[in-house]
Amino acid sequence: MRLMEEAKNDAELVLLFQQGQEWAFEELFQRYKQAAMRSAFLLTGNYFDAENVLQEAFIKCYQKLAGLRKPECFKAWFWRILTHTAWAYCKKRDRETPIAAIFEEYSAGLPNEGRSKSALEYLTENEEQQILQAAIKRLPLKQKTVIVLYYYNEMSVQEIAQATGSLCGTVKSRLFTARRNLAVFLQEREADKNEKEQNVG
Amino acid sequence: MKRSKTLADESLEREIKAALQAEAAAVEVSAEAEAALFAELAKSRADRSWAAKMPLSWNWPVRRFLLSFCLIFCLSCAGVFATQVGSGGGWVSGGPNYEVNSFDKMPKLLDRLSFEPRYLQSFANGYSFAEAHVFGAQGLDEQGRRMSHVYLELSVAYCNPTSGENLTLNVNNIPNGFGGQALQTRQVGNVELKYEEQAYKFVPFDYVLTDADWAALADGSLVISIGTDTVENNLLQSVVWVQDGVKYHMFGFDLSLSGDELLDMAAEIAAIEL
Numbered sequence: 001m002r003l004m005e006e007a008k009n010d011a012e013l014v015l016l017f018q019q020g021q022e023w024a025f026e027e028l029f030q031r032y033k034q035a036a037m038r039s040a041f042l043l044t045g046n047y048f049d050a051e052n053v054l055q056e057a058f059i060k061c062y063q064k065l066a067g068l069r070k071p072e073c074f075k076a077w078f079w080r081i082l083t084h085t086a087w088a089y090c091k092k093r094d095r096e097t098p099i100a101a102i103f104e105e106y107s108a109g110l111p112n113e114g115r116s117k118s119a120l121e122y123l124t125e126n127e128e129q130q131i132l133q134a135a136i137k138r139l140p141l142k143q144k145t146v147i148v149l150y151y152y153n154e155m156s157v158q159e160i161a162q163a164t165g166s167l168c169g170t171v172k173s174r175l176f177t178a179r180r181n182l183a184v185f186l187q188e189r190e191a192d193k194n195e196k197e198q199n200v201g
Numbered sequence: 202m203k204r205s206k207t208l209a210d211e212s213l214e215r216e217i218k219a220a221l222q223a224e225a226a227a228v229e230v231s232a233e234a235e236a237a238l239f240a241e242l243a244k245s246r247a248d249r250s251w252a253a254k255m256p257l258s259w260n261w262p263v264r265r266f267l268l269s270f271c272l273i274f275c276l277s278c279a280g281v282f283a284t285q286v287g288s289g290g291g292w293v294s295g296g297p298n299y300e301v302n303s304f305d306k307m308p309k310l311l312d313r314l315s316f317e318p319r320y321l322q323s324f325a326n327g328y329s330f331a332e333a334h335v336f337g338a339q340g341l342d343e344q345g346r347r348m349s350h351v352y353l354e355l356s357v358a359y360c361n362p363t364s365g366e367n368l369t370l371n372v373n374n375i376p377n378g379f380g381g382q383a384l385q386t387r388q389v390g391n392v393e394l395k396y397e398e399q400a401y402k403f404v405p406f407d408y409v410l411t412d413a414d415w416a417a418l419a420d421g422s423l424v425i426s427i428g429t430d431t432v433e434n435n436l437l438q439s440v441v442w443v444q445d446g447v448k449y450h451m452f453g454f455d456l457s458l459s460g461d462e463l464l465d466m467a468a469e470i471a472a473i474e475l
Contacts, residue, residue, distance in 0.1 A: 025242075029238075033230050033235070034229070034230065037228055037229070037230045038225035038228045039225075041224075041225055041228045042221060042224065042225055047228065050228065051230070051231065051234045054230065054234065054238070055234065055237060055238045055241065058238055058242075059238070059241050059242065062242050128216070129216070129219065129220045129223055132216055132217065132220040133220045133221075133223070133224045136217070136220065136221065147217060147221075148221060151214070151217045151218040151221055152218070152221040152222065152225065179213060179214075179217075182213065182217065183213055186213075
């Protein structure tokens with residue numbers, strides 16, 4: 001029975017749920033929870049906020065799934081719920097993080113496993129990557145969203161457009177702008193670093 | 202490594218991907234969060250079972266039908282609301298819903314049933330046929346999943362033309378627990394009729410249970426049912442019996458009838474020879 005359940009695709013699970021098979025939703029949750037949680041974490045920048053977004057998104061999904069007319073569009077539909085929930089959450093939180101606090105927040109925002117390392121350890125362990133992570137965190141929310149969905153979730157431009165309720169052109173534009181902003185940020189950081197090295201020298 | 206070398210587009214894209222993967226790698230959904238989510242879903246399911254099926258402005262026949270459904274399955278136990286929230290088990294309406302409002306059309310409804318029910322057009326005290334439904338019901342397992350089999354139940358509404366009071370007779374062959382503590386009994390042949398009373402509280406969808414509600418639910422002295430515009434406290438009067446493997450539940454709220462009078466009416470039905 002379990003094997004049968006796992007063999008079903010998303011659309012079949014949606015249909016089964018709509019016919020009253022509650023287990024089908026649990027199956028969908030198991031399939032999407034990891035990616036959803038990690039994406040929520042990347043969007044909110046905080047583990048506990050991510051859990052709240054995850055919970056809110058899945059509850060909305062559960063309550064509205066019976067009315068989904070195109071079960072084959074479940075993936076885009078779900079990511080749209082998650083994305084908009086995260087946006088609403090971030091907007092409500094309305095917390096602009098100063099750059100000086102980013103590394104503190106980075107350490108505090110990780111789950112227990114992550115918190116065993118200090119911010120300093122993270123910095124020295126992989127400075128280049130840490131800088132880039134910080135730069136992504138600094139992006140405006142909608143730019144950060146397309147970056148997360150495109151590079152982390154490996155969604156196509158069209159899928160991101162469906163998930164965010166934007167036109168494909170808008171998604172491409174945000175991707176381009178986000179990449180440019182990251183490049184500029186990294187160049188500035190690199191220039192600062194070189195300048196400091198030269199001064200020390 | 203010079204940063205300038207990594208700023209080429211391809212390299213930047215690889216780095217972005219790696220940075221995101223590294224940052225999110227340690228993030229998992231905690232067991233507590235998962236448990237909290239499913240607790241919320243269980244609550245949502247309890248609401249959905251009722252709220253999703255009701256139009257915003259539902260008239261009395263629909264309401265009576267839903268309340269009848271609630272009662273037949275929840276008599277003598279903690280009620281649909283508490284059952285759903287507490288154990289995840291219970292019953293939900295589902296499948297077909299057929300209705301007739303003329304006694305002559307009853308055979309059409311009866312064709313759909315897998316059992317033969319006893320019923321009357323009118324009682325000696327003046328109560329007479331008003332309308333009837335056949336509707337489906339599905340059991341929920343402990344995880345709240347609908348079981349595959351849909352049972353059909355007959356619900357016949359009677360009205361007293363003088364007082365306007367309503368009384369309902371539900372008949373089914375659903376294999377669930379049935380009957381509570383009898384206040385009075387009466388024997389009709391080899392069938393024992395049981396008269397019972399139960400306090401009911403009907404509440405709006407957004408009603409928040411009080412501590413007193415929870416305590417009353419726990420000791421079984423109260424059943425809470427969701428679906429009214431205002432909070433209403435009612436006394437349910439019932440006569441229940443099992444005859445030829447079929448379950449009968451005749452009931453009404455805040456009736457002017459005594460237990461004896463309700464038992465008289467039930468005895469009229471039980472005495473019918475099939």
